Amino acid sequence: MPAQTVTPDTGQSPRATSPTVELLRSRKLMIFVMLGLTAGVVLWLTGLTTALAVTAYLVLSVVIVITASGMVRDLMHGHWGLDVLAVIAMIATLAVHEYVAGLIIALMLTGGEALEDLAARRASRELDQLLTRAPAFAGRIHPVTGEVERVAIEEVAVGDALLVRSSEILPVDGLLLSDHATIDESSVTGEPIPASCRAGDPVLSGTVNGTTSFTMRAQKVAADSNYASIVRLVEEAVESRAPMVRLADRYALPFTAVSLLIAGLAWFLSGDPVRFAEVLVVATPCPLLIAAPVAFMGGMSSAAKLNVIIKDGGVLEVLARVRSAAFDKTGTLTQGKADVVDLHPASRTASETLRLAAAAEQYSVHVFADPIVAAARTHQLELPEVTHADEVATNGVLASLVGGAVVRVGKPAFIEEVTGPIARPALQAGETAVYVAVGDELAGVIILSDPIRPNAADTVTRLREAGVTEIAMVTGDVTSTAESVAHAVGIQTAHAETTPRTKVEIVQAMRPRPVLMVGDGINDAPVLAAADVGIAMAGRGATAASESAAAVITSNDIARVADVAYVSRRTVQIALQSIWMGIVISVGLMLVAAFGYLPAVVGALLQEIVDLVAIVCALRALRAHKGARRDRVTGHEPPAG
Structure with a gap:
């Protein structure tokens, strides 16, 4: 297959480029500023004001140029960020010779961006890993x-x-x-x-x-085959998704306007330009820049403790607002494997029918062989010795036992070759019958079915209680089976016999937004990428779905979907609380500085304390998984706190 590149949604503002490059750049810039601040403090304490000025101008100029260039690109895309206020504050400190305060602002700005990048990139993988399976x-x-x-x-x-x-794997x-x-x-x-x-x-x-x-x-050649078309669907779906906006940036414009208004009035009424810088020092949006990424990192860690890997911190914010959800059936709402659910004895007892069938099925590679053998072992049945066994293509297994008995296991037509016409039991949707004959007599019928996951119905209920108003099933299975499973788990809308492309179309048409998609398998990769949030069930092993999804459940428990939805809501709640706390404290400090009671360096140090308080508040998200577990046990969302 020709080499292809799948570009993931970064969850960042339009200025984001390569995830690795951005992260390394932010870390290096933070270290550079940290060294500059250390040197500046030493020079300040030793009274070397000229050297301090040179150091401050060098460090702040680099930070201002880099931040301003990104800020201009954001503004060209119509995106107003908190960096604008930070740049103005750094320029103001240079203008009034408050060099140490300016260096502290630069450290908080670069440290917040590095922390945000780390939160956004944690556990992320490039979607082109989809190709490694080919x-x-x-x-x-x-x-x-x-x-x-x-x-x-x-x-x-x-x-x-x-x-x-x-x-x-078939190549073409x-x-x-x-x-x-x-x-x-x-x-x-x-x-x-x-x-x-x-x-x-x-x-x-x-x-x-x-x-x-x-x-x-x-x-067909590899590039035109089924697998390549699925990869292209993933690429198209990813490219169609809009980039995320940082949570704190939603408050950027009003906070910047209020800060500049207070600083401007303080300068105007006092006639002292230093007052303008002193206000902006405590107005720098460090708590806003730090609180959200710290909370998101905590939320991602909480999700990991629930066996859910979140690939991008911004996913938590979208997941918290989900209003529609779609589920795949096989391997998602169901366990994705056939199990023996009933036995209909005929000339032999139910146990004898299962024992004989398991003896023959030991030599079969058919999907029904393992569950039949497993059922016999569960019932501790002793299997008779087989002298010879043949798998008859598309029909079943023919086995000779010690003592001369001949056992047939398989389709009804295969059994009727020796027994004549037989009665066929009525089957529920999703069930399959395996017939067993001994000699020329029907011994019995084994009924197999792909069982629904134990927590599937409860998961659907919890999502509805959390505000998800539209829930649907999208599956490639037949209509009767799809409707039966959907009804059993409490889903009213079932889209059956869908293809990867029609799944994408269905999910993209769902309203209200955002839309959550839960699935597994290669066929779900495009729709997981197309949804606002895709969650892959990877408990049975990593698949292409894992690479396309925004989150991956590593345990074989669908209840984790509702768990991570709760963690997301709680994380965003904590982030917003931390942001508003930072805004309130910053506005209070700005008013104090406006009346001349807060020197620039003292204000910058107080801002450090505000940052620490914001971080401690945001770290509460590390405990969000505990609330999810309580919610799962009680069936009700625990109170915020």
Whole structure:
């Protein structure tokens, strides 16, 4: 597959470029300012005013130029940030020779930006990791010699015969040449039951060979195949998302206006320009710049304690405002695996039917084999010894037992070959029947189903209680199964038999916004990227969904969706409390400075204390996960505090 680049949503203002470059730049600038402040304090204490001035002008000029350049780019995009006030304050301190105060402001500004970048980049991954799952090579069969040669995936041409070994990912779209094959399509279609294919059937790239080796003929090159189209969908979805705006920047314009008004009046009424600088020193928005990223880092840590990895701090803010949600079915609302749910005995007892079926299924690679064997072991059944077993393509298993008995396990038509017509039990949506015969008699019928996750219905209820008004299911499964599962978990709207592209269209059309999408598998990667917030269920192993989602649940528990929604709301609440506390204290200090009772250096040091108080307040988000656990136990959101 040709190399492709998937650019993730950074969650930052338009000035953000490479995440790594931005983070390194912010850290280096903070260290540079820290060294400058240290040197400035030493020079100030030793009375070397000229050297202090030179140091301050050098350090502050660098900070002002870098900050102002980013500020201008933001303003050109229509984005007004708190950096404007900080730049004016630093220029004012230079103008009135309050050098140490200016250096303190620069340190708080650069330290806040470095902390914000760290919060935003924590646990993030580039979406182009989606490509790591795609095979880099294919086994091409030479048309003359018949030898299998290993070639780069880009070299596969339409019409090439390919060998796909057991458990390998199909490299391109094509047609099956072998008589039969079992293809695991769960990562692409979301359907947990492998598809039984016969010669001439189409097969898709990205799916997995679930049986012995088979041959296929390429119908498309890698770039045009199913997997590549999914990657392109992810790219399109990511590019369509708007960038986030920093939480504190929403208060930038009014706070800047109030600060400049107070500073201007203080200068005008006193006639002393130093008064202007003294007001702006305590008006610098350091608490606003620091409170939100610290709270978001705390929220991300809380989420991690709940086995949810948040890739970007801004995700918490969007998740806190979610008003619509969409769920995939297989592997999300359901466990994504078949289980034995019922036994209908015929000529043999239920236990005997299960015991005989498990003995034969030990030698099968079919998806139903493992749950049948597991059910027999759960009931501590002793399996009879098998002398010979054959898997009959697309039909079932034929096994000979010690003593001469012959057991058939599989489809009804396979059983009717020896028993004649048999009664077929009525099945609920999502259920499948496996028939068992001994000799020419029907022994019984085993019913399997993909069970709903235990906490699925409770999760839907908790999201509704949290203000999510529209909840839907989007799945590639058949309508009857989809509607049955949706009804069981309390979802009224079910979109069945969807493709990756129609899933994207459905989620993009959902209202009100923002929209949350929860899913797993490659087929969910585009819709997870297209949603305002995508959460991947990765408890059964990392998939492409993990790379496209904004958050990943690493445990196999869907209740974590409601848990992280609570953590997000609590985190934003704490961030806002910290921001408003910083605003109130800053305005109070500005009024004190306006009357001349707060020298610039003292004001800058007091601002440090305000920063410390804001950080301590914001760190309460580290305990947000405890509230989520209480909410999960009681079914009600705990009071704020």
